Amino acid sequence: MPAALLKYALSRKYPARHAFTRRRDLKKRYDVVIIGAGGHGVAIAYYLSKYHGIKDIAILDKGYVGGGNTARNTAVIRSNYLTEEGVRFYRESVEMFQGLSNELGFNIMFENRGQLTLAHSDAAIRSFRWRAEVNQHMGVRSELVDRKTIAELVPNLNLSEDSRFPILAGLWHADGGTARHDAVAWGYASGACERGAELHQCTEVTGIETKCGRIAAVNTNRGRIECGIAVQAVAGMSSIVADMAGIRLPIHSFPLQAMVTQPYKPLLGPLVSSPHVHVYIQQTSRGEFVIGGGSDPYALYNTRSTLEMKETLSAAILELFPFLGQARVLRQWxxxxxxxPDYSPIMGESPVEHYYLDAGWGTWGFKATPISGKTMAELIATGRTPDIIKPFELERFYRFQQINEAGATAASH
Amino acid sequence: MSAYPQNSLRRSQLYRWHHEHGAHFANIANLVVVNNYDSERGDGPGLCDLSLLPRTGLKGPDAIRLLQSTVDDTPMEPNQSILTSDDTRIARLSLEEFLLLGSVDFETSEIAMVDQALAATSGMTYSLPRADSHCLFALKGRDSPEVLAKLCAIDLRPGWFATGAVAQTSMARVNAIIIQHHFAAEPGFFLLADSASTEYLWTCLLDALQEFDGGAVGLDSFRTMQHKE
Amino acid sequence: MKLLHCPLNGPRNISEFTYGGEVHAMPDPDACDSSEWAEYVFFDDNRAGVVTEWWCHTATSFWFLADRNTVSDEIMRTYLPAERFSGLAAAPPDGEPSS
Incomplete structure (x- = not known):
C-alpha cells in the first residue's frame, strides 16, 4: 500500500464514515419499530426521518441490511402493468428511481435501458395491446412493436420462424431499467441512520405483543421493545411474522430461482422477457447475464437451487439467445x-391497530422500493392511507376487489 | 394405384410429413396408412405412426363390469395391460379407467363391440375414445427402451418394465402413455400423447432414434416381421 | 430430480406433478358469511413446517394428499384422500378436487 494512502486512512482529518448505526444496545421503547432491514424497511425509515420528522425508529433484521430478497432479486425496474392502480403505483416508483441517486447522495447506478416483453401467441399480442393502451393513458411509455423493430432493439435475439415458439411481436417499455439493488438498500439505510434511525442487525423478532387489539411491543432475541407503531417489511417471511401478531394473510410463499453467467462485453442493452417460455434476462453493468424465470412450481421456505430449474432456464434462454450456448453459469440462487392471489402487494392497515403491513411482494418488490418507502412512511406519520396504495389494502380480499396483475407479472418481474 | 391421405376423410396429423419423406400409402379398412418409405432403415429400431389405429376407452365405477361382459379378459391392476385372444391390447389406466388399442393389422372387432356396449349402457360408464384427442405411435426394436431413456425418466428395460406394463408419465416434457407390447417377436411400446403434440413428439422421437440407426417405418415392417417367424 | 411417490403410479419426478395447495376445510357456503368465504378462497396458513397438501399426478389427473415439510422440502408421506375424508363419505369431503 502506498504510504500516502496509509497516511490518509489514519488521518483524523478524514475519519472513516460509518454508514450505519454502530452497534449499541436496544432502547426500551421506540416510536416506530420496522421489522426487516431490506430495501423497503430502510426506505420507510428514510422517508420517516427525512420528511416526517420521526427519528425514534428501530429497524430490526435477523440478518444484515439488504441481505434477504433485496440481495436476491434481479433488479428489474418497470411500470408496464395492466391495471390503472398498478400502473399508477409503479410509474411513480420508476420516476423516483430516476432521481434516487441525487435524493440519497449515493449512487444507486440506475440505468434506463428499456424493457422488451415478447409475444409468441396472438393472445399475448392482444394483452400487450391492452397493456400499451392502459400504460399510454397513464403516461407510461409502452408500445406494441413488430419483429422489425425488435430486431433493431435487440439485434442478437433469435427471431427465426423455425423456433418452437417464434416471436410474433413485443411490448416495448422505454421507461424500464435496472439499478444496483444493494446500493438502493445501503443508500436508504445510511440516509435514515444519518438522521437518527437505529439499524439493529442480527436482531430477530421472536414475538409480537398486542394489547386490546393494538400493537404493544416486539420481542427479539436481544430483548423486548415497546413501540407505538410497528410495520413489517419482511418479504419471504410475511406470513410467519404476521402470524406472530395473530394475522393470517392471503399469501403463499414460493422460491424463485435465478442464475448468472460469467461476464461478457456489453451485448444486450434492454431487459428482455418472455412470459411464454418463462424466462427473462438482462446484462448487468458488470457484464454478467442474469437469467431468471417464474417461481418454483410448489410452495417452499427454502432457497435451495435445483438442477431442473437450471435446465429449464437454460433451455428457454437458448431459444431466445443461442449465442449463450457457450456461456458458463457462475452462480444460481x-x-x-x-x-x-392477484399478484399485487398487500400494503397498509392490518387487523391490529398501529401494526402496518408491507407484504405480499411476490416477484415485484424491488421495483416498488422507493414508492413503498414513501407511502408507508406517510401512512405511519399521518395515520391515513395514501390514495395511491389504498387499492392494495388487505381489506380488498374481503371485498373481492382484487387488483389482477397476473398477466403483467408472470416471468417478467 | 396408391392411396392418398388427402382423399380420405380421416388422416393422421403427420400425413404431410409422411408424404414429404417418401411414404407409400395403402388403404386398410377404409383408412389411408403408410405402408413403407422410400428409404426405410431395416436394422435399427423403428417408429410407426399408428394414429389411425382403432382404439377406445372407458371410465367410471361400472367400467370394469361393462368390459368383463364384452371381452374375455381384463387387466387386474392399474398400470397393467393384457392382450386378448382377439389381439386387442387392454390397458388399465386407473381403478376405473381403461384404454383399448386394436391390433396393428387393423382387424380388431372388440373395439367396435365395446363402443356398441358403451352406447347402449345405462350404467356409470363414460366413453373416453382417445382416437382424436391422442396420437398413437409404435416404437419397436431391441433398443427401444434405450431410445426412450433419452426422453423419459422411467426405466423401460425388460427387467424393470414387464411385458404389458403401462407407464403414464412425461416424455420429452409432454404427458404420455407408454404401453409395453411385443410386435410379433419384436419388443416395443405403444406411445400415446395429446394430439396437439403429435408433430413435436414425432420429431423428438426421430431425433432420439438417430443414435440407434433407427427411423420411421410403415406398416409393412410389421408384416415382414411376421414372415420372418 | 426430486422424487414424489404417487399412490397410483409409484415414484416419479416431481416435475410430473401439479401442486394443489394446502388442504382447507370448506365452510358451508349456505351458512357462512362473505368474510369466511373470502378467507377460504384467498387465505393460506402458509406454515413453515409439516403441512398436508393436495398434489395431482398430471399425466393421469390423479389427485392425492402429501404430508410435506415446507422448510426441508422432505416429503413425509403420500396417501389417498379417502384416508383423511373417510368419515365424511356421505357428504362431499370439503369441495376440494378429489379425482
Missing amino acids: AGITDMT
Whole structure:
C-alpha cells in the first residue's frame, strides 16, 4: 500500500464514515419499530426521518441490511402493468428511481435501458395491446412493436420462424431499467441512520405483543421493545411474522430461482422477457447475464437451487439467445416470493391497530422500493392511507376487489 | 394405384410429413396408412405412426363390469395391460379407467363391440375414445427402451418394465402413455400423447432414434416381421 | 430430480406433478358469511413446517394428499384422500378436487 494512502486512512482529518448505526444496545421503547432491514424497511425509515420528522425508529433484521430478497432479486425496474392502480403505483416508483441517486447522495447506478416483453401467441399480442393502451393513458411509455423493430432493439435475439415458439411481436417499455439493488438498500439505510434511525442487525423478532387489539411491543432475541407503531417489511417471511401478531394473510410463499453467467462485453442493452417460455434476462453493468424465470412450481421456505430449474432456464434462454450456448453459469440462487392471489402487494392497515403491513411482494418488490418507502412512511406519520396504495389494502380480499396483475407479472418481474 | 391421405376423410396429423419423406400409402379398412418409405432403415429400431389405429376407452365405477361382459379378459391392476385372444391390447389406466388399442393389422372387432356396449349402457360408464384427442405411435426394436431413456425418466428395460406394463408419465416434457407390447417377436411400446403434440413428439422421437440407426417405418415392417417367424 | 411417490403410479419426478395447495376445510357456503368465504378462497396458513397438501399426478389427473415439510422440502408421506375424508363419505369431503 502506498504510504500516502496509509497516511490518509489514519488521518483524523478524514475519519472513516460509518454508514450505519454502530452497534449499541436496544432502547426500551421506540416510536416506530420496522421489522426487516431490506430495501423497503430502510426506505420507510428514510422517508420517516427525512420528511416526517420521526427519528425514534428501530429497524430490526435477523440478518444484515439488504441481505434477504433485496440481495436476491434481479433488479428489474418497470411500470408496464395492466391495471390503472398498478400502473399508477409503479410509474411513480420508476420516476423516483430516476432521481434516487441525487435524493440519497449515493449512487444507486440506475440505468434506463428499456424493457422488451415478447409475444409468441396472438393472445399475448392482444394483452400487450391492452397493456400499451392502459400504460399510454397513464403516461407510461409502452408500445406494441413488430419483429422489425425488435430486431433493431435487440439485434442478437433469435427471431427465426423455425423456433418452437417464434416471436410474433413485443411490448416495448422505454421507461424500464435496472439499478444496483444493494446500493438502493445501503443508500436508504445510511440516509435514515444519518438522521437518527437505529439499524439493529442480527436482531430477530421472536414475538409480537398486542394489547386490546393494538400493537404493544416486539420481542427479539436481544430483548423486548415497546413501540407505538410497528410495520413489517419482511418479504419471504410475511406470513410467519404476521402470524406472530395473530394475522393470517392471503399469501403463499414460493422460491424463485435465478442464475448468472460469467461476464461478457456489453451485448444486450434492454431487459428482455418472455412470459411464454418463462424466462427473462438482462446484462448487468458488470457484464454478467442474469437469467431468471417464474417461481418454483410448489410452495417452499427454502432457497435451495435445483438442477431442473437450471435446465429449464437454460433451455428457454437458448431459444431466445443461442449465442449463450457457450456461456458458463457462475452462480444460481433463490429468493422466497410471497405470492398473493392477484399478484399485487398487500400494503397498509392490518387487523391490529398501529401494526402496518408491507407484504405480499411476490416477484415485484424491488421495483416498488422507493414508492413503498414513501407511502408507508406517510401512512405511519399521518395515520391515513395514501390514495395511491389504498387499492392494495388487505381489506380488498374481503371485498373481492382484487387488483389482477397476473398477466403483467408472470416471468417478467 | 396408391392411396392418398388427402382423399380420405380421416388422416393422421403427420400425413404431410409422411408424404414429404417418401411414404407409400395403402388403404386398410377404409383408412389411408403408410405402408413403407422410400428409404426405410431395416436394422435399427423403428417408429410407426399408428394414429389411425382403432382404439377406445372407458371410465367410471361400472367400467370394469361393462368390459368383463364384452371381452374375455381384463387387466387386474392399474398400470397393467393384457392382450386378448382377439389381439386387442387392454390397458388399465386407473381403478376405473381403461384404454383399448386394436391390433396393428387393423382387424380388431372388440373395439367396435365395446363402443356398441358403451352406447347402449345405462350404467356409470363414460366413453373416453382417445382416437382424436391422442396420437398413437409404435416404437419397436431391441433398443427401444434405450431410445426412450433419452426422453423419459422411467426405466423401460425388460427387467424393470414387464411385458404389458403401462407407464403414464412425461416424455420429452409432454404427458404420455407408454404401453409395453411385443410386435410379433419384436419388443416395443405403444406411445400415446395429446394430439396437439403429435408433430413435436414425432420429431423428438426421430431425433432420439438417430443414435440407434433407427427411423420411421410403415406398416409393412410389421408384416415382414411376421414372415420372418 | 426430486422424487414424489404417487399412490397410483409409484415414484416419479416431481416435475410430473401439479401442486394443489394446502388442504382447507370448506365452510358451508349456505351458512357462512362473505368474510369466511373470502378467507377460504384467498387465505393460506402458509406454515413453515409439516403441512398436508393436495398434489395431482398430471399425466393421469390423479389427485392425492402429501404430508410435506415446507422448510426441508422432505416429503413425509403420500396417501389417498379417502384416508383423511373417510368419515365424511356421505357428504362431499370439503369441495376440494378429489379425482
